[in-house]
Amino acid sequence: MNISIRNRLLLWLSPALLLAGFAFTVSTYFHVREEIDELFDKVLQTMAYSLQTLPHTTAEASVPAHRFAKAADLDLISQRWNADGRLSYRSHPFEPLPNNTPEGWSIVRWRGEPWRIFSLNTPEGLVQVAQAISERQETADEITLDLSAPLLFLLPTVAMVAWFGVRRGLMPLQTIVDAVQRRAPDDVSPFPNQDVPQEIGSLTAALNGLLMRLQAALAAQRRFTADAAHELRSPLTALSLQAQIAERAADPQRKTLALQRLRQGINRATHLLNQMLTLARFDPEAPPLPFTQLQLDELVRSVVGDMAALAADQAIDLGVATLESMVIQGNEEELRILLGNLIDNAVRYTPKGGRIDVSVRKEAGAAVLVVTDNGPGISIEERERVFDRFYRGQDNTEAGSGLGLAIVRRIADQHAAAIELTTGCTGRGLSVIIRFPMKSND
Numbered sequence: 001m002n003i004s005i006r007n008r009l010l011l012w013l014s015p016a017l018l019l020a021g022f023a024f025t026v027s028t029y030f031h032v033r034e035e036i037d038e039l040f041d042k043v044l045q046t047m048a049y050s051l052q053t054l055p056h057t058t059a060e061a062s063v064p065a066h067r068f069a070k071a072a073d074l075d076l077i078s079q080r081w082n083a084d085g086r087l088s089y090r091s092h093p094f095e096p097l098p099n100n101t102p103e104g105w106s107i108v109r110w111r112g113e114p115w116r117i118f119s120l121n122t123p124e125g126l127v128q129v130a131q132a133i134s135e136r137q138e139t140a141d142e143i144t145l146d147l148s149a150p151l152l153f154l155l156p157t158v159a160m161v162a163w164f165g166v167r168r169g170l171m172p173l174q175t176i177v178d179a180v181q182r183r184a185p186d187d188v189s190p191f192p193n194q195d196v197p198q199e200i201g202s203l204t205a206a207l208n209g210l211l212m213r214l215q216a217a218l219a220a221q222r223r224f225t226a227d228a229a230h231e232l233r234s235p236l237t238a239l240s241l242q243a244q245i246a247e248r249a250a251d252p253q254r255k256t257l258a259l260q261r262l263r264q265g266i267n268r269a270t271h272l273l274n275q276m277l278t279l280a281r282f283d284p285e286a287p288p289l290p291f292t293q294l295q296l297d298e299l300v301r302s303v304v305g306d307m308a309a310l311a312a313d314q315a316i317d318l319g320v321a322t323l324e325s326m327v328i329q330g331n332e333e334e335l336r337i338l339l340g341n342l343i344d345n346a347v348r349y350t351p352k353g354g355r356i357d358v359s360v361r362k363e364a365g366a367a368v369l370v371v372t373d374n375g376p377g378i379s380i381e382e383r384e385r386v387f388d389r390f391y392r393g394q395d396n397t398e399a400g401s402g403l404g405l406a407i408v409r410r411i412a413d414q415h416a417a418a419i420e421l422t423t424g425c426t427g428r429g430l431s432v433i434i435r436f437p438m439k440s441n442d
Helices: 005-051 133-169 171-182 198-248 252-281 296-313 332-349 404-414
Strands: 076-082 087-090 104-110 113-122 125-132 292-295 317-323 327-330 355-363 366-373 418-423 430-437
Touching (some): 005 076, 005 125, 125 133, 133 171, 198 252, 292 332, 296 327, 296 366, 327 332, 332 355, 404 418
Antiparallel strands (some): 076 087, 076 125, 113 125, 366 430
16 A cells, blocks of 8 residues: 555654653653652751751650651651660651661661661661652652653644644645646646755656656657658659559560569668668667677678678678777677668669778777778768768769668767768778777776
C-alpha cells in the first residue's frame, strides 16, 4: 500500500515526539531524585547536629506520650543514645532503631521498609536521624509529575502544529500534481518554477527538463513523419506509374523494361525506408547502446570483406591500405553501420574502374578511420551541408536517399568522434576521416 508523504512524515514525527517526551520525563525524574536526596540528606545532617545539644533525659521523659505522632504519619524520625547505651531520646512511639549503625550514612531495614540513616557519634552518645526511602521516592514522583504535566498537553499541540506544517509545506507539491493532471497530452510547456521551495523547485526543474527532452523527441518524430511523407511520395508515385505501364504494355520488351524499372524503384524505396529507420534509431533522444572494447582494425577487415562483392559488381577496387591494431570503446553494430554507409556512398559515386581505400592508423593519440575514393568528390562549399538529412548535392545525379552521411554523423557523435571531409589523396575524390578517442592506457 502506498503511503502519502504527509502520513509518512507524521508516522516518523509521532514516535520522535513520544520518545522526546519519554526522555524528558526520565531525565527529569533522575535529576529530581538526585536533588531530593541531596536536600533531605542535608536535613538529616542538620537535625543530627541539633539533637546532640538536647539535655540528657530518659526516653520516656524526653517526649510526652500525647506528643507522639501516629505511626502512619512518620517518615522522618530521630533518637539519641547515652554513652552507657541507654536510649535518652526518641521521636516515635515504637521500638527504636538499632544502635549499631556505623557513623555517617547507612541504610537499614526497619519496620518492613528501607530507611536512610545518618549516625553521629558524640562524647555524650550516639545520635541517629532516619528517613523512609519511600518518602523520597514519593516526593520525586510528585515533583516529576508536576513538571511533566505540561508536556502531556504540549505533545498533542506539537503534533497538530507538525501536521499543519507538513500539510502547508506539501501544498506546492500538490499544486504541481494538479498541474500535471490538467495538462493536455500535447502540452509540453514548462511548469512555473518561481516562489517554490527548494525541494519542489528541484522537482519542477527535473520535470521541465523532461518536458524539454520530450518536446525535442516529439519534434524529431514530427520531422521524421514529414520527411518520410515527402521523400516517399515521389518514389511511391513512380512505382504506381511503372506498375500501370507494365499492366498496359502489350509489347513484351516494353513490359520487361517497365518491370525492370519497377524493381529498381522498389529497391530505391526499400533503401530509403531502411535509411530513414536507421536514422530514427540513432536519434539523439534515443537511448544509447552499450559500449565495449573492440578491435577497430578487425571490424574494418570484416566490413570491407562484406562489401567486396558490391564493389566488385561495379568494377571498383575496394581494399585496405593501412591497418594498424587499434582498441577503442564503442558499439560494434553501430560502427558496422557507420563504415557500411561510408563504403556504400563511395561505391555509389565512384565510377567503374575506380578505387576505394580504407585505412586504420594511430595519429596524435586517436584511432583514425579513413575511407578514400577517387570519385567526383564534394565541393568545399557543400562539405558541411551533406550531413543534413536528404541533402544530395546540387550536381548529384546518382540514386540515393541523402541519409548516409547524416547517419554517419549521428553515430560519430555518439562515439565522441570527430569527422572531417577532405579531398582524396590523389587530388581528386573524397576522403572521410573519423578520429575516435582511444583508451587512456593505449
